[in-house]
Amino acid sequence: MSEGTESAALAELAKRRGFFFGSSEAYGGVGGFYTYGPQGAALKSNVEEAWRERFAVQEGNLEIEAPTIMPEPVFEASGHLDGFDDMLVECAECGESHRADHLIEDNSDLEDAETLSLEEAAEEIADLGLVCPNCGADLAGQSVESFNLMFETNIGPGSKTPGYLRPETAQGIFVEFPRIKEYARNRLPFGVTQIGRAYRNEISPRKNIVRTREFTQAELEHFIDPERDEADLSAVEDVEVLLYPATEQEKEDGEYIETTIGEAVDEGIIANAWIGYFLGIAQEWYEDVGVDMDRFRFRQHLAGERAHYSADCWDAESEVDGDWIEIAGFSYRSDYDLSKHGEYGDDDFTVFQQYDEPKTVERAVVDPDMATLGPEFGAQAADVADALEALAERDPDAFDADEVTLDIDGEEVTVDTDVANFSVETQTEAGEHITPHVVEPSFGVDRTVYTLLAHAYETDEVDGEARTFLSLSPSVAPTNVGVFPLVSNVEELVDLADDVAEELRAAGFAVVYDDSGSIGRRYRRQDEVGTPFCITIDRDGMEGDGEDTVTIRERDSGQQVRLPVDDLVQTLVGLRAGTTSFDDVLDENEIVEA
Amino acid sequence: MSEGTESAALAELAKRRGFFFGSSEAYGGVGGFYTYGPQGAALKSNVEEAWRERFAVQEGNLEIEAPTIMPEPVFEASGHLDGFDDMLVECAECGESHRADHLIEDNSDLEDAETLSLEEAAEEIADLGLVCPNCGADLAGQSVESFNLMFETNIGPGSKTPGYLRPETAQGIFVEFPRIKEYARNRLPFGVTQIGRAYRNEISPRKNIVRTREFTQAELEHFIDPERDEADLSAVEDVEVLLYPATEQEKEDGEYIETTIGEAVDEGIIANAWIGYFLGIAQEWYEDVGVDMDRFRFRQHLAGERAHYSADCWDAESEVDGDWIEIAGFSYRSDYDLSKHGEYGDDDFTVFQQYDEPKTVERAVVDPDMATLGPEFGAQAADVADALEALAERDPDAFDADEVTLDIDGEEVTVDTDVANFSVETQTEAGEHITPHVVEPSFGVDRTVYTLLAHAYETDEVDGEARTFLSLSPSVAPTNVGVFPLVSNVEELVDLADDVAEELRAAGFAVVYDDSGSIGRRYRRQDEVGTPFCITIDRDGMEGDGEDTVTIRERDSGQQVRLPVDDLVQTLVGLRAGTTSFDDVLDENEIVEA
Structure with a gap:
């Protein structure tokens, strides 16, 4: 399809x-907010469940659920209060707000306008002669300002306690690390997941569920000891991936690299083995839920895109309408997050790591003689003692002299070395407190849903009639199976259809029962919402004595087979799990000519 | 347990x-926000899933997922912007905010202080001589003010577009009714559900997950035609319930009524059959998920508690620490919500209901002669024509006179009756547009979780040692089953334990594998988080050739049986679904003496 067509047809x-x-x-709408109808809510919920199964359950991680509103100190620590900004330019004429960097990129060859300073961006707008996309007024001379993307509110009456809607679910995990580490019995490595809403007050949200102001994230924070915990790549080393490393992006004619996780890590294309591990399981997961792997790549962040603390960062990207959409990020965040909260928060964000064998260390210590310091320094005596202790740790050699000089609240004081009772002690240490590093796979659920729909959207012709269908994976399709009595006026046939629907529901399938209109129309209706299989109960199959048969039709091919009612559950379980293909079913049963 | 003890022990x-x-x-916390750890998140998710299964899937309802931020006009229509207030009194001394009605109720015999006017509340505070619970300062003379409980924020830059965090999930359903009715093929009755976050900026949240500022609701909006759609009570008429009707609450020695849904509806104790239907399925659902039905009641709202538009309203209440907690509300909301959105919004919030047979109706109509009105009234001519039309509908008899008098923008004008071309026409109507009525079961998920934990919290003594355990229902327990190799140094035993764990996981069970410490300690650890069954793999069971056996232990009784590995999945499926009791398992297998 040509550019833009796919998303327009899909939106309809x-x-x-x-x-x-x-x-x-009904109230004119407001940009950046979308509602999922029954099909979308079911699809999204299935995607979340599939993610949970793979990234929480199978990995043995801990899942938590934290509030979406958090108090201001959390975001002072995380850096969001100061640094989570976009560039805003307002039209003096019509008052409409625009993202300055997007305006510049859309109208020039610049690709990284977000790296410009506010002044540079304003100059660029003037130089390019940009006008307001809304009213056409000249934007030259307008100042470009920082706009914080967090939604702000007040907790309780008044404005004493500002709160913010979390811009990422991750902070709910980092902030509670001191408690969660207990649940993990203080043993690294361990992972913590959360699926939930996050919020970004976009200046000008785009018109679909790709860039919204309220969205769902599925995040995994994997806590490791960088010295001791090595990623085990055995399960993913042979997984094939399409990589677009930073070095290739920087070339004139840069190319994708087709390789395996194992090789990419060996060759240093993926700088960190943990990142490699998560790219590997993500590749397989995306394929399972139905992303078209010919329209999928992992792109490494350029140095300029990466946060200063991030050693390596890759995005999973899907292609829709010729554009690449970021659908997940895999970031090595070092100890940045926990260090910040350790610094700002009043709790212990470290983990005690036992040495394999206790270590003997020499430590410079002091034991200040307070009987001397007290009379000499009065109220300052305790501060002097603390300063001696700090000095011993920092510069033990200073105690070789007869006197040491200390800085007490900006005042210089001199103390006889004798008073400090300086010594070097030999101590045995069982281990050390370390601040864990974090490897973060962060998935956008809405963008994944959008990708699945866009990649599943297909049209063809059946019996000379145009057909639209969604080739969604049976593992996430909103409805697993349609059950149709061919006619609705034959009692035993309707009874069997009821029984089949009930049995399938009891087995955990999402079933749609439809007895309205022609069978062709019923198929079409299910095709359009991506129901992978439809079962029709007809007169030909009414054998009685538990020997009844029904037909089962596959959505994409339209092919049908007749099979015993007793085989239905098992067959559908295999089809949904992907352990049985419809070709297997065709091989083993009587094919019905349409 | 004595009052308060239960919740304190549970919180620990x-x-x-x-x-x-x-x-x-780590940042001092902020009242009214709680985080669910791994056990709580799993329990909550299981409760939501059980609700979805019963109230969405089994009822054939549509589930949607709407944003939590909604624009201001939605809440102008819903009435939340003007009326969703609590009474606030601020201490002049320490600045702390308090709920005036709670202060009054806590310090007097008044039970419905929220019905007082702001002035009356201020007077009551002065009369009672109330002081600030925080600092002890006198509150007499402080004004009592309305405080809107919605969290406010701004959508996009500036303050042009205020938005609010939804105070109930319901508005996301009502606002999208014009679209959702299409998905329901415009056929009443139908139900729409949503499970999601809602927010209330409580003035002084209580210290547990019962009254928080951010919480999860599971709401069902059931849309009916009150003239045509009758509730079918056949499935619930024999369900036994404990009712506390308004009439009994108003008596000095009012009593609970033990009855069935069928009788209560017949006798008019429950005023509306739809409400009766939902109370019936709720009663059964609460029992299934593990609410102690001896500590559960349905309480009818007193006339003063009910919204003016609500014909009948009942709360489901659970008892914890001697207090009754509202855990769900069942309200007949009439056409209030859809009428309001129809009035304020720019869309059609009605459904077209076809008559059984077309109706012939007489309708007074006019066909104003614009050739006469135009010259006479100029720019007002169209308004005059509209006024004639309105008058014909309102008061056809007025056209018996020679002249009619109309009010055009406050100005009285007189028109010759002839000019109106008045007539009474006979028209055939196929149906009518009606605004559906709404029956709303609204469940508080957090309060349900809290009730389940409080009702499950038990202590006893095992082998002379105190034991704490949670007797959670197997249908919602965070972990379904623990798998323990008795010793971890016998390879074939560990291999079998691994196989058992893997098989159970593949069958959809949440499994904890534990090989650390004594078997008694492992049981205790699972008892404390409510894991209903633990399987131990020991040497005695290593028979080989697929004949291996293991022991399975029930949490509450501590009883154990030995059963074949091959029977495990089926047995546990039955136990989790409640179709098999542990007594059945005891009967059919070899009991192991502890």
Whole structure:
């Protein structure tokens, strides 16, 4: 399809059939907020469940659920209060707000306008002669300002306690690390996951569920001791991936690299083995839930894109309408997050790591003689003692002299070395407190849902009639199976259809029962919402004595087989899990000619 | 346990074992926000899933997912902007805010202080001589003010577009009714559900997860045509309930009524059959998930508690520490919500209901002669025509006179009746547009979780040692089953334990594998988080050739049986679903003496 067409056709289908649509349209709507209808809510919930199964359950990680509103000190520590900004330029004429960097990028060859300073951006706007996309007024001379992307509110009456809607679920994990480490019995490495809403007050949200102001993240914070915990790549080393490293992006004719996780880590293309591990399981997970792997890549962040503390960072990207969309980020965040909270917060964000064998260390210590310091320094005596202790740790050689000079609240004081009772002691240490490093795979759930829909959207022709269908993976499709009695006026046939629907529901399948209209129309209706299999109960199959058969039709091919009712559950379990293909089912049963 | 003890002991366990704890404590915490640890998040998620299964899937309802931030016009329509207030009194001394009605109720015999006017509340505070609970300063003379409980924020830059965190998930359903009715093929009755966060900026939140500022609701909006759709009570008429109707609450010695849903509806104790239907399925659901039904009641709202538009309203209440906690509300909301949005919003909030047979109606109509009105009234001519039309509908008899008098923008004008071309026409109507009524079961998920924990919290003594255990229902317990190799140094035993754990996980069970410490300690650890069954793999069971056996222990009784590995999945499926009791398992297998 040509550019833009895919997303336009998808948006129409999404609204008409209940996947997603702009919220509060009866009140004119407001940009950046979407509501999932019944199909979309089910698809999204299945994607979340699949993520949970892979990244929480199978990995043996801990899942938590934290509030979306957090108090200001959390974001002082995390850096969001100061640094989580976009560039805003307002039109003096119509008052509309725009993202300055997007305006510049859309109208020049610049690709990283967000790295400009505010002044540079304003100059660039003037130089390019940019006008307001809303009213056409000249934007030259308008100042460019920082706009913090967090939604602010007040907790309780008044404005004494500002709170913010979390810009990422991760902070809810970092802040509670001192408690969560106990649940992990203080043993690194361990992972903590959270699936939940996050919020970014985008200046000008784009018109679909890719860049919204409220969205769902699925995040995993994997805490490791960088000295002791090595990633085990055995499960993913042979996974094939398409990589777009920073070095290739910087070349004129840079190319993708087709390789395996094992090789990419060996060759240093992926700088960190933990990142490699998570790229590997993500690659397989995306394939399982139905991302078209011909329209998928891992792109490494350029040095300029990366946060200063991040040693390596890759995005998972999917292609829709010719654009690459970031659908997940994999970042080595070092000890940045826990160090910050350790510094700002009043709790212990470290983990005690036992040495394999106790270590003997020499330590410079003092034991100040307070009977001398007290009379000499009065109220300052305790501070002097503390300063002696600090000096011993910092510069033990200073105690070789007869006197040491200390800085007490800006005042210089001199103390006889004797008074300090300086010595070097030999101590045995069982271990050390370390601040864990964090490896963070962070998934955008809405963007994943959008990618699945866009990649599943297909059209063809059946019996000379145009057909639209969603080739969603059976593992995440909103409805697993449609159950249709061919006619609704034959009692035993309807009874069997009821029984089949009930049995499938009891086995945990999402079932749609439909007895309205022609069978072709019923198939079409399910095709359009991506139901992978439809079962039709017809007269031909009414054998009685538990020997009844029904037909099962596969969505994409339209092929049908007849199979015994007793085989249904087992067959569908295999089809949903991907352990059985429909070709297997075709091989083992009587094919029905359409 | 004595009053208060239960919740204090529970809070300690909840924090230590990862059910829930106050958020952001490293930053001093902020009242009304709680984080669910791994156990709590799993329990909550299981409760939500059980609710979804019963109230969405089994009822055939549509589930949606809407944003938590909504724009101001939504809440102008819903009435929350003007009316969603609590009474605030601030201490002049220390600046602390208090809920005036709670202060009054806590210090007097008044039970419904929230019905007082602001002035009356201030007087009452002065009369009672109330002091600030924080600093002891006199509160007499302080004004009592309205405080809106919605969290406010701004959407996009500046303050042009105020937004609010939804105070209930319901508005996300009502606002999108025009679209959702299409998904329901415009056929009443239908239900729409949503599980999600809601927010209330409580003035002084209580210290546990019962009254928080951010919480999860599970709401069902059931849309009906009150003239045509009758509740079918056949599935619930025999369900036994404990009711506390308004009439009994108003008596000096009012009593609970033990009855069935069928009788209560017949006798008018429950005024509306739809409410009766939902109370019936709620009663059964609460029992399934593990609420102690001896500490559970349905309490009818007193006339003063009810919104003016609500014909009948009942709360489900659970008892904890001697207090009754509202854990769900069942309200007949009439057409209030959809009418309001129909009035304020720019969309159609009605459903077209076809008559069984087309109706013939007489309708007074006019066909004003614009050739006469135009010259006579100029720019007002169209308004005059509209006024004639309105008058014909309102008061057709007025056209019997020679002249009619109209009010045009406050000005009285007189028009010859002839000009109106008045007539009474006979029209055939196929149906009518009606605004559906809403029956709303609204569940507090956090309060349900809290009730389950409080009702499950038990202590006893095993082998002379005190034991704490949570007798959570197997249907919602965070972990379904513990798997323990008795010793960890016998390879075939560990291999079998691994196989058992893997098989159970593949069958969809949440499994904890534990090979650390004594078997008694492992049992205790699982008892404390409510794991209903533990499987121990020991030497006695190593028969080989697929004949291996293991022991399975039930949490509450501590009883154990030995059963074949091959029976495990089926047995546990039955135990979790409640179709098999542990007594059945005891009957059919070899009992192991502890």
